[in-house]
Amino acid sequence: MTINWRKVASYVGSVLAITFGWLLYVESVCFVRLWAADPGTDLIPRDRLRQVYNNADWVDAFADEWKPSNVFAYKAYVGWERKPFKGRAININEVNMRVSAHSHCDSDAYTIWMFGGSTVWGAGTPDWSTIPSQLADMYGQDGRKVCIHNYGQQAWVNSQEVVKLTLELKASERKPDLVIFYDGPGDVYETYQSGKAGLHQNFDSMASMFERRTSAGSGGFQYLLNTNTARILMQSNQQARMDSRKDPNIIAQASLRNYMDNVRFVQILARGYGFEPAFFWQPTISMGHKSLTPEEQAARDAASKHSPGLEEANQAAYTLFASDCKAPLFCIVDVFDQANGTIYFDDAHVDAEGNRLIAKKMYQALHRQPDAARSMASTSAMGSPTTLK
Numbered sequence: 001m002t003i004n005w006r007k008v009a010s011y012v013g014s015v016l017a018i019t020f021g022w023l024l025y026v027e028s029v030c031f032v033r034l035w036a037a038d039p040g041t042d043l044i045p046r047d048r049l050r051q052v053y054n055n056a057d058w059v060d061a062f063a064d065e066w067k068p069s070n071v072f073a074y075k076a077y078v079g080w081e082r083k084p085f086k087g088r089a090i091n092i093n094e095v096n097m098r099v100s101a102h103s104h105c106d107s108d109a110y111t112i113w114m115f116g117g118s119t120v121w122g123a124g125t126p127d128w129s130t131i132p133s134q135l136a137d138m139y140g141q142d143g144r145k146v147c148i149h150n151y152g153q154q155a156w157v158n159s160q161e162v163v164k165l166t167l168e169l170k171a172s173e174r175k176p177d178l179v180i181f182y183d184g185p186g187d188v189y190e191t192y193q194s195g196k197a198g199l200h201q202n203f204d205s206m207a208s209m210f211e212r213r214t215s216a217g218s219g220g221f222q223y224l225l226n227t228n229t230a231r232i233l234m235q236s237n238q239q240a241r242m243d244s245r246k247d248p249n250i251i252a253q254a255s256l257r258n259y260m261d262n263v264r265f266v267q268i269l270a271r272g273y274g275f276e277p278a279f280f281w282q283p284t285i286s287m288g289h290k291s292l293t294p295e296e297q298a299a300r301d302a303a304s305k306h307s308p309g310l311e312e313a314n315q316a317a318y319t320l321f322a323s324d325c326k327a328p329l330f331c332i333v334d335v336f337d338q339a340n341g342t343i344y345f346d347d348a349h350v351d352a353e354g355n356r357l358i359a360k361k362m363y364q365a366l367h368r369q370p371d372a373a374r375s376m377a378s379t380s381a382m383g384s385p386t387t388l389k
Contacts, residue, residue: 043070044124044345052342052351062089062126070154077167078160079200081153082121089126098150101128102136105147110139111174112148113275115161116182119282120152122355124345129352131182134359149176155201157187162262169273176275179266180362184281185348188255188317192310197254246309252316259321263328276328280362281321283333285347286311290336296344303347332361 046063053059065087072080073096081096091099098121105111114120114132122130132150139146151164161181169175191197194204263279270277285292285300292300304311318333325331335357336343336350343354350358 044349048345049124052345058089058126061087065090072154077163078153078156079206091127096153098122098130098132098152099127100130100136100148100150101133102140102146103133103148104145105149107145107147109145109147110178111176112136112146112178112180113165113168113176114148114150114152114180114182115156115165116152116282117156117186118152118154119349120150120182121154122150122152123154124349125352125355129355131355131359131362134356135362138359138363147174152182155186156183157190157200158183158259158262159187159198160200162266165266165269169269175273178276178278178366179270181266181277181279182282182358182362183279184259184317184321185284185314186282187259188251188314189307189310191251191255191258192307192313197258248309248312248316251309251313252320255313256317256320267328278328278330278362278366280330280332280365281318282348283335283358284311284314285344286314287318287333288337289334290339290343292344293342295342299344299346330362330365332358332365335361 043066046060049059049063065085069082069085069087069090069092071083071085073083075081075096082092082098084094084096085092093099112132112135114135120131122133127133130150130152132148132152136146136148151161151168153160156164158181161183165179186201187197190199190201190203193201200206263277266277266279269275285296285303290296300311318331321329322331336354339354339357341353343350343357345351
Protein backbone atom coordinates (compact mmCIF):
# COMPACT_ATOMS: atom_id res chain seq x y z
CA MET A 1 0.00 0.00 0.00
CA THR A 2 1.39 3.32 -1.08
CA ILE A 3 1.04 6.22 1.37
CA ASN A 4 0.05 9.50 -0.21
CA TRP A 5 2.27 11.78 1.79
CA ARG A 6 0.82 14.86 0.14
CA LYS A 7 -2.64 13.99 1.48
CA VAL A 8 -1.21 13.20 4.93
CA ALA A 9 0.60 16.52 5.00
CA SER A 10 -2.53 18.31 3.87
CA TYR A 11 -4.60 16.56 6.55
CA VAL A 12 -2.07 17.29 9.30
CA GLY A 13 -1.82 20.89 8.14
CA SER A 14 -5.60 21.25 8.27
CA VAL A 15 -5.75 19.78 11.80
CA LEU A 16 -2.97 22.07 12.97
CA ALA A 17 -4.63 25.09 11.37
CA ILE A 18 -7.97 24.30 12.99
CA THR A 19 -6.30 23.64 16.36
CA PHE A 20 -4.29 26.86 16.14
CA GLY A 21 -7.39 28.80 15.11
CA TRP A 22 -9.38 27.36 18.01
CA LEU A 23 -6.61 28.11 20.52
CA LEU A 24 -6.34 31.66 19.16
CA TYR A 25 -10.10 32.06 19.56
CA VAL A 26 -10.01 30.77 23.16
CA GLU A 27 -7.04 33.01 23.97
CA SER A 28 -8.85 36.01 22.48
CA VAL A 29 -12.00 35.31 24.50
CA CYS A 30 -9.93 34.99 27.68
CA PHE A 31 -8.15 38.24 26.85
CA VAL A 32 -11.46 40.07 26.53
CA ARG A 33 -12.71 38.57 29.78
CA LEU A 34 -9.57 39.61 31.67
CA TRP A 35 -9.63 43.06 30.09
CA ALA A 36 -13.24 43.57 31.19
CA ALA A 37 -12.33 42.59 34.76
CA ASP A 38 -9.11 44.60 34.85
CA PRO A 39 -8.85 46.98 37.85
CA GLY A 40 -7.97 49.72 35.41
CA THR A 41 -11.55 49.68 34.12
CA ASP A 42 -14.20 51.69 35.93
CA LEU A 43 -14.67 50.53 39.50
CA ILE A 44 -17.83 52.60 39.47
CA PRO A 45 -19.18 53.44 36.00
CA ARG A 46 -19.21 57.07 34.92
CA ASP A 47 -23.00 57.10 34.51
CA ARG A 48 -23.42 55.81 38.05
CA LEU A 49 -21.14 58.53 39.39
CA ARG A 50 -23.08 61.19 37.49
CA GLN A 51 -26.33 59.87 38.93
CA VAL A 52 -25.08 59.70 42.53
CA TYR A 53 -23.42 63.11 42.47
CA ASN A 54 -26.07 64.91 40.39
CA ASN A 55 -23.68 65.62 37.51
CA ALA A 56 -21.28 67.59 39.70
CA ASP A 57 -18.65 69.41 37.67
CA TRP A 58 -15.83 67.20 39.00
CA VAL A 59 -17.42 63.82 38.17
CA ASP A 60 -16.02 63.47 34.65
CA ALA A 61 -12.57 64.44 35.90
CA PHE A 62 -12.79 61.75 38.58
CA ALA A 63 -13.91 59.15 36.06
CA ASP A 64 -11.09 60.13 33.67
CA GLU A 65 -8.49 60.01 36.45
CA TRP A 66 -9.47 56.63 37.87
CA LYS A 67 -7.57 54.42 35.43
CA PRO A 68 -4.28 56.41 35.27
CA SER A 69 -4.27 56.74 39.07
CA ASN A 70 -4.91 53.03 39.55
CA VAL A 71 -1.27 52.08 38.98
CA PHE A 72 0.70 50.28 41.67
CA ALA A 73 4.30 49.98 42.77
CA TYR A 74 5.78 47.01 44.61
CA LYS A 75 6.61 47.91 48.20
CA ALA A 76 8.70 45.91 50.64
CA TYR A 77 6.76 44.01 53.33
CA VAL A 78 3.34 45.46 52.45
CA GLY A 79 3.12 44.26 48.83
CA TRP A 80 1.78 47.24 46.88
CA GLU A 81 0.91 50.92 47.04
CA ARG A 82 -0.50 53.32 44.46
CA LYS A 83 2.04 55.40 42.59
CA PRO A 84 2.02 59.22 42.87
CA PHE A 85 -0.60 60.96 40.74
CA LYS A 86 -1.77 64.52 40.23
CA GLY A 87 -5.26 65.34 39.03
CA ARG A 88 -8.32 67.40 39.82
CA ALA A 89 -10.28 64.89 41.94
CA ILE A 90 -7.59 62.31 42.67
CA ASN A 91 -4.19 63.23 44.06
CA ILE A 92 -1.59 60.84 45.47
CA ASN A 93 1.52 62.36 47.00
CA GLU A 94 5.16 61.39 46.64
CA VAL A 95 4.94 58.86 49.48
CA ASN A 96 1.98 57.06 47.85
CA MET A 97 -0.72 58.49 50.13
CA ARG A 98 -4.05 59.92 48.93
CA VAL A 99 -4.10 63.64 49.65
CA SER A 100 -6.48 64.69 52.45
CA ALA A 101 -8.35 67.98 52.52
CA HIS A 102 -8.56 70.08 55.72
CA SER A 103 -5.27 68.57 56.91
CA HIS A 104 -2.64 70.87 58.43
CA CYS A 105 0.65 69.01 58.58
CA ASP A 106 2.82 72.13 58.38
CA SER A 107 2.06 73.01 62.00
CA ASP A 108 2.32 71.32 65.38
CA ALA A 109 -1.18 69.91 65.00
CA TYR A 110 -2.79 66.84 66.52
CA THR A 111 -1.67 64.01 64.23
CA ILE A 112 -3.89 61.17 63.06
CA TRP A 113 -2.79 58.20 61.00
CA MET A 114 -5.61 56.27 59.34
CA PHE A 115 -5.27 52.77 57.91
CA GLY A 116 -7.58 50.60 55.83
CA GLY A 117 -8.31 49.34 52.36
CA SER A 118 -9.97 51.02 49.40
CA THR A 119 -12.79 52.36 51.59
CA VAL A 120 -10.29 54.47 53.54
CA TRP A 121 -8.41 55.39 50.36
CA GLY A 122 -11.71 56.69 49.00
CA ALA A 123 -12.80 54.61 46.00
CA GLY A 124 -15.75 56.40 44.39
CA THR A 125 -15.12 59.77 46.05
CA PRO A 126 -12.88 62.78 45.34
CA ASP A 127 -10.02 63.80 47.62
CA TRP A 128 -12.16 66.17 49.68
CA SER A 129 -14.84 63.56 50.42
CA THR A 130 -12.80 60.63 51.70
CA ILE A 131 -13.30 59.53 55.30
CA PRO A 132 -9.94 61.03 56.43
CA SER A 133 -10.76 64.36 54.74
CA GLN A 134 -14.20 64.56 56.30
CA LEU A 135 -12.88 63.57 59.71
CA ALA A 136 -10.27 66.34 59.49
CA ASP A 137 -13.01 68.78 58.54
CA MET A 138 -15.01 67.84 61.64
CA TYR A 139 -12.01 68.47 63.87
CA GLY A 140 -11.53 71.83 62.15
CA GLN A 141 -15.17 72.80 62.62
CA ASP A 142 -14.69 72.07 66.30
CA GLY A 143 -11.79 74.53 66.39
CA ARG A 144 -9.00 71.98 66.32
CA LYS A 145 -6.58 71.70 63.42
CA VAL A 146 -5.30 68.21 62.68
CA CYS A 147 -2.70 66.61 60.48
CA ILE A 148 -4.21 63.45 59.01
CA HIS A 149 -2.43 60.82 56.92
CA ASN A 150 -4.48 58.54 54.68
CA TYR A 151 -2.61 55.23 54.58
CA GLY A 152 -5.49 53.39 52.90
CA GLN A 153 -4.56 51.16 49.96
CA GLN A 154 -6.63 48.99 47.67
CA ALA A 155 -7.23 45.45 48.96
CA TRP A 156 -5.05 45.86 52.04
CA VAL A 157 -5.88 43.77 55.10
CA ASN A 158 -5.16 44.54 58.73
CA SER A 159 -1.82 42.70 58.83
CA GLN A 160 -0.48 44.85 55.98
CA GLU A 161 -1.73 47.94 57.79
CA VAL A 162 0.04 46.91 61.01
CA VAL A 163 3.27 46.29 59.11
CA LYS A 164 2.95 49.72 57.47
CA LEU A 165 2.32 51.30 60.87
CA THR A 166 5.48 49.65 62.21
CA LEU A 167 7.57 50.88 59.28
CA GLU A 168 6.22 54.42 59.57
CA LEU A 169 6.79 54.57 63.33
CA LYS A 170 10.43 53.68 62.76
CA ALA A 171 10.90 56.15 59.90
CA SER A 172 8.83 59.20 60.92
CA GLU A 173 10.14 61.92 63.18
CA ARG A 174 6.60 63.09 63.88
CA LYS A 175 4.75 60.31 65.65
CA PRO A 176 0.96 60.05 65.63
CA ASP A 177 -1.32 61.02 68.50
CA LEU A 178 -4.12 58.78 67.24
CA VAL A 179 -4.01 55.74 64.95
CA ILE A 180 -7.32 54.62 63.40
CA PHE A 181 -7.97 51.31 61.69
CA TYR A 182 -11.13 51.02 59.58
CA ASP A 183 -11.31 47.48 58.25
CA GLY A 184 -12.41 43.93 59.09
CA PRO A 185 -14.42 42.63 56.12
CA GLY A 186 -11.29 42.65 53.94
CA ASP A 187 -9.66 40.25 56.40
CA VAL A 188 -12.71 37.98 56.30
CA TYR A 189 -12.58 37.99 52.50
CA GLU A 190 -8.89 37.11 52.53
CA THR A 191 -9.58 34.07 54.71
CA TYR A 192 -12.55 33.16 52.52
CA GLN A 193 -10.38 33.49 49.40
CA SER A 194 -7.23 31.67 50.51
CA GLY A 195 -8.53 29.37 53.23
CA LYS A 196 -5.98 30.70 55.73
CA ALA A 197 -6.10 33.81 57.89
CA GLY A 198 -3.15 36.22 58.07
CA LEU A 199 -2.24 36.38 54.37
CA HIS A 200 -2.88 39.21 51.94
CA GLN A 201 -5.60 39.13 49.31
CA ASN A 202 -4.89 37.29 46.05
CA PHE A 203 -2.05 35.43 47.74
CA ASP A 204 -2.24 32.30 45.59
CA SER A 205 -2.15 34.17 42.28
CA MET A 206 0.72 36.42 43.39
CA ALA A 207 2.72 33.49 44.74
CA SER A 208 2.17 31.62 41.47
CA MET A 209 3.29 34.66 39.48
CA PHE A 210 6.49 34.95 41.50
CA GLU A 211 7.25 31.26 41.26
CA ARG A 212 6.70 31.25 37.49
CA ARG A 213 9.11 34.13 37.07
CA THR A 214 11.81 32.48 39.18
CA SER A 215 11.62 29.36 37.00
CA ALA A 216 11.33 31.21 33.69
CA GLY A 217 14.91 30.42 32.66
CA SER A 218 14.66 26.69 33.29
CA GLY A 219 13.16 25.82 29.92
CA GLY A 220 10.07 23.75 29.27
CA PHE A 221 6.59 25.12 28.84
CA GLN A 222 6.38 27.45 31.84
CA TYR A 223 5.67 30.34 29.49
CA LEU A 224 2.24 28.85 28.78
CA LEU A 225 1.22 29.76 32.34
CA ASN A 226 1.47 33.43 31.34
CA THR A 227 -1.20 33.12 28.65
CA ASN A 228 -4.66 34.57 29.10
CA THR A 229 -6.15 31.09 28.89
CA ALA A 230 -3.98 29.81 31.74
CA ARG A 231 -4.87 32.83 33.86
CA ILE A 232 -8.59 32.19 33.38
CA LEU A 233 -8.15 28.50 34.23
CA MET A 234 -6.23 29.38 37.40
CA GLN A 235 -8.88 31.90 38.41
CA SER A 236 -11.57 29.28 37.87
CA ASN A 237 -9.61 26.82 39.98
CA GLN A 238 -9.23 29.41 42.74
CA GLN A 239 -12.98 30.12 42.62
CA ALA A 240 -13.71 26.41 42.88
CA ARG A 241 -11.47 26.13 45.92
CA MET A 242 -13.17 29.19 47.44
CA ASP A 243 -16.54 27.54 46.86
CA SER A 244 -15.40 24.55 48.94
CA ARG A 245 -14.45 26.72 51.93
CA LYS A 246 -17.80 27.87 52.99
CA ASP A 247 -18.15 27.25 56.70
CA PRO A 248 -18.86 30.85 57.77
CA ASN A 249 -18.09 30.22 61.44
CA ILE A 250 -14.67 28.72 60.76
CA ILE A 251 -13.81 31.60 58.42
CA ALA A 252 -15.05 34.14 60.98
CA GLN A 253 -13.18 32.62 63.90
CA ALA A 254 -9.88 32.34 62.02
CA SER A 255 -10.19 35.89 60.69
CA LEU A 256 -10.99 37.43 64.05
CA ARG A 257 -8.33 35.45 65.90
CA ASN A 258 -5.72 36.91 63.57
CA TYR A 259 -7.29 40.37 63.84
CA MET A 260 -7.25 40.33 67.65
CA ASP A 261 -3.61 39.21 67.66
CA ASN A 262 -2.90 42.33 65.60
CA VAL A 263 -4.88 44.47 68.05
CA ARG A 264 -2.70 43.25 70.92
CA PHE A 265 0.45 43.97 68.93
CA VAL A 266 -0.72 47.51 68.13
CA GLN A 267 -1.43 48.04 71.83
CA ILE A 268 2.20 47.22 72.55
CA LEU A 269 3.30 49.75 69.91
CA ALA A 270 0.89 52.31 71.37
CA ARG A 271 2.47 52.03 74.80
CA GLY A 272 5.96 52.37 73.36
CA TYR A 273 5.25 55.26 70.99
CA GLY A 274 2.57 57.09 72.97
CA PHE A 275 -0.40 57.08 70.63
CA GLU A 276 -4.06 56.11 71.03
CA PRO A 277 -5.28 53.16 68.93
CA ALA A 278 -8.83 52.83 67.64
CA PHE A 279 -10.27 49.93 65.60
CA PHE A 280 -13.54 50.49 63.74
CA TRP A 281 -15.17 47.47 62.09
CA GLN A 282 -16.27 48.52 58.62
CA PRO A 283 -19.96 48.06 57.75
CA THR A 284 -20.98 46.24 54.60
CA ILE A 285 -24.25 46.21 52.74
CA SER A 286 -25.44 43.07 54.57
CA MET A 287 -24.84 44.52 58.06
CA GLY A 288 -26.96 46.86 60.11
CA HIS A 289 -30.61 47.60 59.41
CA LYS A 290 -30.52 50.06 56.53
CA SER A 291 -33.54 49.95 54.26
CA LEU A 292 -31.88 49.08 50.96
CA THR A 293 -32.83 50.86 47.77
CA PRO A 294 -33.38 48.78 44.62
CA GLU A 295 -29.84 49.65 43.47
CA GLU A 296 -28.38 48.55 46.80
CA GLN A 297 -30.41 45.33 46.86
CA ALA A 298 -29.14 44.54 43.37
CA ALA A 299 -25.57 45.15 44.58
CA ARG A 300 -26.11 42.87 47.56
CA ASP A 301 -27.57 40.13 45.37
CA ALA A 302 -24.65 40.41 42.94
CA ALA A 303 -22.12 40.12 45.78
CA SER A 304 -23.89 37.07 47.22
CA LYS A 305 -23.91 35.39 43.83
CA HIS A 306 -20.23 36.14 43.22
CA SER A 307 -19.06 35.05 46.69
CA PRO A 308 -21.61 32.66 48.19
CA GLY A 309 -21.19 32.30 51.94
CA LEU A 310 -19.09 35.44 52.38
CA GLU A 311 -22.01 37.49 53.68
CA GLU A 312 -22.63 34.94 56.44
CA ALA A 313 -18.92 34.86 57.31
CA ASN A 314 -18.85 38.66 57.60
CA GLN A 315 -21.85 38.65 59.88
CA ALA A 316 -20.39 35.89 62.05
CA ALA A 317 -17.05 37.73 62.35
CA TYR A 318 -18.76 40.94 63.35
CA THR A 319 -20.82 39.11 65.98
CA LEU A 320 -17.55 37.92 67.54
CA PHE A 321 -15.98 41.38 67.29
CA ALA A 322 -19.02 43.05 68.86
CA SER A 323 -19.12 40.62 71.78
CA ASP A 324 -16.53 42.75 73.58
CA CYS A 325 -17.01 46.08 71.84
CA LYS A 326 -15.28 48.64 74.03
CA ALA A 327 -12.36 50.96 73.37
CA PRO A 328 -10.15 50.53 71.47
CA LEU A 329 -12.75 48.47 69.55
CA PHE A 330 -15.67 50.43 68.09
CA CYS A 331 -18.82 48.98 66.54
CA ILE A 332 -20.41 51.31 63.99
CA VAL A 333 -22.20 49.01 61.53
CA ASP A 334 -25.47 50.76 62.43
CA VAL A 335 -24.13 53.97 60.91
CA PHE A 336 -26.52 53.86 57.93
CA ASP A 337 -29.62 52.55 59.72
CA GLN A 338 -31.42 55.90 59.46
CA ALA A 339 -30.02 56.90 56.08
CA ASN A 340 -32.38 57.44 53.18
CA GLY A 341 -31.51 56.91 49.54
CA THR A 342 -28.63 55.01 48.01
CA ILE A 343 -25.39 55.02 50.00
CA TYR A 344 -23.62 51.89 48.75
CA PHE A 345 -22.05 51.64 45.30
CA ASP A 346 -21.48 47.92 45.85
CA ASP A 347 -21.29 45.64 48.89
CA ALA A 348 -18.59 47.74 50.59
CA HIS A 349 -17.87 51.09 48.94
CA VAL A 350 -20.05 54.10 49.73
CA ASP A 351 -20.53 57.59 48.33
CA ALA A 352 -19.43 60.92 49.82
CA GLU A 353 -22.48 61.10 52.09
CA GLY A 354 -21.71 57.63 53.38
CA ASN A 355 -18.15 58.71 54.14
CA ARG A 356 -19.47 61.77 55.98
CA LEU A 357 -21.71 59.62 58.16
CA ILE A 358 -18.84 57.26 58.94
CA ALA A 359 -16.50 60.15 59.81
CA LYS A 360 -19.20 61.66 62.03
CA LYS A 361 -19.74 58.35 63.83
CA MET A 362 -15.99 58.01 64.37
CA TYR A 363 -15.69 61.55 65.68
CA GLN A 364 -18.57 61.06 68.10
CA ALA A 365 -17.24 57.70 69.31
CA LEU A 366 -13.75 59.04 69.92
CA HIS A 367 -14.98 62.11 71.77
CA ARG A 368 -17.58 60.27 73.78
CA GLN A 369 -14.73 58.33 75.37
CA PRO A 370 -11.70 60.62 74.96
CA ASP A 371 -9.48 58.71 77.38
CA ALA A 372 -10.79 55.22 76.78
CA ALA A 373 -8.51 54.30 73.93
CA ARG A 374 -5.42 55.52 75.76
CA SER A 375 -6.34 53.62 78.92
CA MET A 376 -6.85 50.46 76.91
CA ALA A 377 -3.49 50.93 75.23
CA SER A 378 -1.82 50.98 78.64
CA THR A 379 -3.24 47.63 79.72
CA SER A 380 -1.06 44.57 79.51
CA ALA A 381 -3.14 42.70 76.94
CA MET A 382 -6.69 42.26 75.78
CA GLY A 383 -8.09 38.77 75.58
CA SER A 384 -9.87 37.37 72.59
CA PRO A 385 -13.57 36.62 72.86
CA THR A 386 -14.08 33.30 74.64
CA THR A 387 -15.62 31.83 71.48
CA LEU A 388 -12.21 32.00 69.79
CA LYS A 389 -10.34 29.92 72.33
